[in-house]
Amino acid sequence: MHVAELPPREGERALWPDWAPSRLVEAYRASGVSAPWRHQVEAAQAVHDGAHTVLATSTGSGKSLAAWLPALTAVLAAPAPTGSVASIRRRASVLYLSPTKALAADQASALHALLAAGGLDRDVRVTTCDGDTPPNERDWARAHADVVLSNPDFLHFTLLPGHERWSRFLRGLTHVVLDECHAYRGVLGAHVALVLRRLLRIAAHLGATPVVVAASATAGEPGETLARLIGVRAEDVVAVTRSTAPQGRRHVALWEPPPVDAPDGEDWALEAPGGTPANDGYPASPGWASSPGSPSDAAWARGGDPSDRTTDDAPPGPHPVDARSSPREPTRSGEPTPSSAPTPSGAPQDVVRRSALRETTDLLADLVLADRRTLAFVRSRAGVESVATETARTLARRTGGGLDALSSLAADDVVDPVPTLEAGGSVAVAAYRGGYLPEERRVLERALREGRLGALATTNALELGIDVSGLDAVLMAGWPGTRVSFWQQTGRAGRAGADGVAVLVAGANPLDTYLVHHPEAIFDEAVEATTFDPCNPYVLAPHLCAAAAELPLTASDVDLFGLSDDALLVELGQRGLLRRRPGGWYWNFARPESPSRLTDLRGGGAPGVAVVETATGTVLGTVDGGRSDAVVHPGAVYVHQGRTYVVDELTEDAALVHAEVAAHRTAAHAAHHATLLDVRSRAVWGPVTWAYGPVEVTSQVQSYDVRRPPSMAVIGTVPLEMPVRTLPTTGVWWSCPTDVLTAETGIAPGEVPGALHAAEHAAIGVLPLLATCDRWDIGGVSTALHPDTGAPTVIVHDGYPGGAGFAERGFRAAQRWIEATYEAVASCGCHRGCPRCVFSPKCGNGNHPLDKGAALRVLAFLRAVAPSS
Known part of the structure; x- marks a missing residue:
């Protein structure tokens, strides 16, 4: 620690x-x-x-x-x-x-x-x-x-x-x-x-x-x-930028959960079933969304060995991710993760540690009993409900049910705290996440401000600046992804000049392990700069249409919207969206659509699905439309403030549920496919082929696990067939025959997945410097044998329907991109990888496998075969 x-x-x-x-x-x-x-x-x-x-x-x-x-x-x-x-x-x-x-x-x-x-x-x-x-x-x-x-x-x-x-x-x-x-x-x-x-x-x-x-x-x-x-x-x-407000003493701890002796026991295993990282606050999950359950649960189904394929670095929130190449079966989200590979920190190998959620639960209970008001930030909505419920059960055991509301519960039941809070009462612990009704969120927020709520397990929905004075502590179950988020969450503790404590509880992945053992990567680095590009024509075009409908666009608007000339306006006119008149460019009001509906600030996700209790008609909450197949499929257990409901039917706009004291939880499995549909541009670097074109990423929920809490051990699997969800986007990719790649780089065939995976991470980390995007705007796939190329392939794609121009920019700047990527990895002084080079904060498989040395040889090979100009 x-x-x-x-x-x-x-x-x-x-x-x-x-x-x-x-x-x-x-x-x-x-x-x-x-x-x-x-x-x-x-x-x-x-x-x-x-x-x-x-x-x-x-x-x-x-x-x-x-x-x-x-x-x-x-x-x-x-x-x-x-x-x-x-x-x-x-x-x-x-x-x-x-x-x-x-x-x-x-x-x-x-x-x-x-x-x-x-x-x-x-x-x-x-x-x-x-x-x-x-x-x-x-x-x-x-x-x-x-x-x-x-x-x-x-x-x-x-x-x-x-x-x-x-x-x-x-x-x-x-x-x-x-x-x-x-x-x-x-x-x-x-x-x-x-x-x-x-x-x-x-x-x-x-x-x-x-x-x-x-x-x-x-x-x-x-x-x-x-x-x-x-x-x-x-x-x-x-x-x-210089604060002159008083600030209390603040202790920030980086905590690695201890090893456990009995992997079949119940003290290590509180992991949220089916938990993909939640993003309840802005920026919302952009583009296409699906929730495949645990990211590492996914399996490829398009030929070849699933262990040879990797997909990660998709945008935040629910996203398509696939199984990493691994010598063992993908780890379920509720199981302890043995550190079988050498860790970047040099920690002992084959160590099974308590999960971050189980550790957070115990710490939260300790803080509540010590009368310390606490926020526990958890990365998934299912994890939020689990932490709140298990903390309440822990408090009930320790106090004999002496605390109010959630902590005075039976073994398999939870008392909903909202009615108590509405009546002006207080509770020991509650959950807060996206999907709750607005009225319920306001009640919880007011209770937190007024000090009637001892602890709250929350997603990043409460990361932003809600003014809550008097909080004593913050727990973070896993690295939140960026230093910006880390310091935002840390800042919730010790407000109004009071002392406070913040604890990052490391999750079971190499990135969290690295940060715990290399605190300078957090404390000695500046927060990330905010990167965006209003001149991106993919984003700008629909706003020009909306602006023209509000007021005609004239020459004086060119600078305001970052246009160098009227070429984009002319193109919109040729498409029949705008009309040029002596007074300027006007929206074509003969069109049936509203210009403001041509784009969605959040990326055009599917409409929300209401969760409705059939017996009473009560709307319990909502689920993102793109996640509904995995969260509220028939047979799924839906948890709301500790109460459990079982889904009977899922329609396009509603999930019909009935209340049931469920002793199990569910976690969906999805199959994912990344298809290279066409080639719009191609470049040949000797044996390496670069291409840019449309990419289709699909996901389909095909089964779900039945798990027994709190260990979340799998006790059965139920087949399920849900509709296929598709993200049509654009991507840039390079491929090279296996024999050439291994011969030229000197890496063994078994090292190819880790090499490509690490190279993919590094390339995604560098592309924002060239394409003026954010890392969360793009996704990546690396595979030792892609069915559409028949060769080792690395794909970087836009995370938005139809694309957003970033992959295209990557293709056009491929030489500079590879050169910058190589320099970023080669100049990093770490031995096995770190957040500066090949670790990703949003890897769908916990940054495994990664081979920095092999990746550097692959990147050097790409530099060597690149054209001279």
Whole structure:
């Protein structure tokens, strides 16, 4: 175990700005803010002076005040409405955008409390407006609201297409508050950047020049990020990055679970069945989605030996992944993982360790009994339910059922905590994840803020900046994927200047093991910069169509949208989407579709499936449409706040379930295929063939395991045949005959899978430098014998339906790409691989097998056969 101590920091106060209204200052004082911190005043002053500003300081440093102080000042300075059209047109307004509904609801609650404390709730009218808002409340927001809290999705699908109805609000727009701006990365970041530019364009058309103020606790290059988001020069953005708020002492521990002596016992085995990494917060899972159960459970079915095929590095959330090549059967998600291969850390081999979830469960129970309020971040939704349930059972055993709600349960039953929380009660532990109804999420969020909830097991849905003071500890069951997420989650502990502790519990994969034994890879490295490309034509084209429908596109819009000329507009015109007129480019309103529906900020995933209890008609929650086959197939056990339900029927829009105290759990198995459909471009490097073209990735759930908790031992397998799900995308790949590859590189045939897998990881890690994408935007497949090429093949594909241009850029820059990949691996000083070179934070098979040395020989061979220019 490694423990780092982050020292405490004294706060540095400043005077309230003289331009801040005394009523607003008194409201803050009545809310407990006697004086602002110096960084808050610096940022607020820049915003008040009219500069686009980003505040990138530590979690809990009070970034909200820096945004709301100048924004509410503008609202309060506006003339009181008299009923005349002129006074209404002069009324200032503020738009707040957050990446999650939970964060918007949290900000709305805090804002209402602030205004009420100062008696300003009649002077400033605040409301939330998103996809869950009823029509009558939207009408009120359009007509009366001074502050609207929303999200980019609502902006794209509703507000901007209907901007004429929002003209009263948009005409008075003085500030746009962009919270947690680091969440907008990759394709999602490009989408949000274009939505923001469309917003600013319409505001300017109506005579408004709003100032954009952004906040993030963990943004790399924050000034450049905001500049790219809103389409201005970096020198036009003020970045405030030094926090002057007090910070308590924080201990951050990297914990590797201990070995176990009895692999058949129950102390090691709490792994979530069928758990693929969840991504409940923004950015949401892009593109096609399926949930094959445990990633390592998948098996190939297109000829050849399944152990020769590898698929990984797909986008976050549910994604197609396949079995890694391995000398043994793929490890089930609930089984202990023996470290049969040499570990990068040099740890003992053949060591079976307790699972990260079992260890997290015990630590969480210890913290609850010690009266320490805790968040436990778990990477899968099934894992969240398991941790909450097993923690409750542990507490019940230790206390004799003396704790409330979830901890006072029978052996196979759990009391739903939400009714207790709704009634103002308290509970020891609960679960929080995507798929819960909005009302249920709000109850849990409110209970957490008010201190009525001792502990919460959650996905990354609570990673972003919900203001929860008084949390003592954070547990992380496995590496969250990026240093940005790690520090976001760590920052939940010890808020408001209090001491705190954060513990990363390593999962059973080489990446987690490496980080535990090489803490410098976490503590001595800067957080990742936010990467996205608004000029990507795959993303830009549909937004140009939407913008043309809102207002005709003219020459003055070329720079705003990053266009060097009108070639893309001409192409859209040739496709019949736009029409050129003397006044500019117009949307072709003769078309049947709405231009805002040409793209989805989240990547065009399948519609959600409601989980409905047949006996009562109660909607328990929702499941992502692309994951429904694996999560709520007939016979599946669906867990909701510890209660178990069994699925009777799955339709296109609903899963019908009945309540049943189920002593088992289920985990689906899916077969995956990656088919190279065609070759659009080809290049020959001697014996190596490069190609770019359409790729089809398919997945089909074919069976599910029945598992006995808590060990999750498989007690049976049930055949199942579900519809085939398909991701049509584009990819770039290279292949080489086996005999040539082994002869030229000197690697043995048995080393080929590990060599290609490691080379694939490294190539995916480097491609964002050339294609201006995020690692989570692309996926990869490596195989020692691909059926479509008949040779060892490495494929890198876009993670979005139809492609997003990244694979094409990789093909066109293949020489630079391979050269940069080789340099990245060769220059890394590690011996067997690390996160800097061949480890991937999103590998579908736990970074196994990987052979850095063999990969380096393969990459050197590719460099040698590459054309001279």
